[in-house]
Amino acid sequence: MPAxxxxxxxxxxxxxxxxxxxxxxxxxxxxxxxNMVKGTAKVIEVAGLEEFANVLSSLTTDQALTYGVPPARSCSIMSKDEFEKAGRPAGTYTRAKAFFQWPGGPGVMMADYDPTGPEALSRGELVKLVREAIPGLADAELLWWPSSS
Incomplete structure (x- = not known):
């Protein structure tokens, strides 16, 4: 089952x-x-980390990912202010909890590590600590990717 x-x-x-x-x-x-003011959202599915890495590699400077999904597979998105100014247009949503839900089934968990101070954990140290803190991730596949945010 894809995520x-x-x-x-x-x-x-x-x-x-x-x-x-x-x-x-x-x-x-x-x-x-x-801060996206206007744009579109498109729900996609990935069958594994290789497909997910391909999605990450294909993103352009006007794109970002969110791991929740809107009510429609493809829709317009506005900031809350623009949405209100436009009279809450049908088929348009905001990036709010009311519109984006966690899908059932497999999913993607994104974590960002921004160390403070002179010493950063190694990849292995960080993964070990996360898996100890969240035992359910002990056997989860991982993809390590640099963040642009």
Whole structure:
């Protein structure tokens, strides 16, 4: 049974991911634009980690994933403010708990590790701690992927 997840594609703004560039002094400068105002949502299914990795590899700068699913397999998405201003249009949803639900069956759990301080856990150390804290994940397959958020 495949896992369901949702690909969000933003039309406003056109870029959802971080952007990196060199500043005037040659320093690395980062710009974040992660607030989708308008766009679309499309529910997809992946049959395993290889298919999921292919999805991650294919995402563009105007796309993001969410692991809940909206009521329709394909729909328009707006920010809460835009949704209200537009008069709550039919067939359009917000990225709110009221509209996105966890699907039954297999799913994807995303975890982000942003260590503070000079010492970071190794991949093996982090996985060991997570599996000890959540025994149900002892035999779960894992995919290690860099985050863009």
């Amino acid at each position: 369901k997840l949702t690909v969000l594609t933003s039309t406003t703004p056109k870029i959802l991911s971080k952007q990196f560039r060199l500043g005037p002094e040659g320093e690395l400068a980062k710009t974040t634009s992660a």
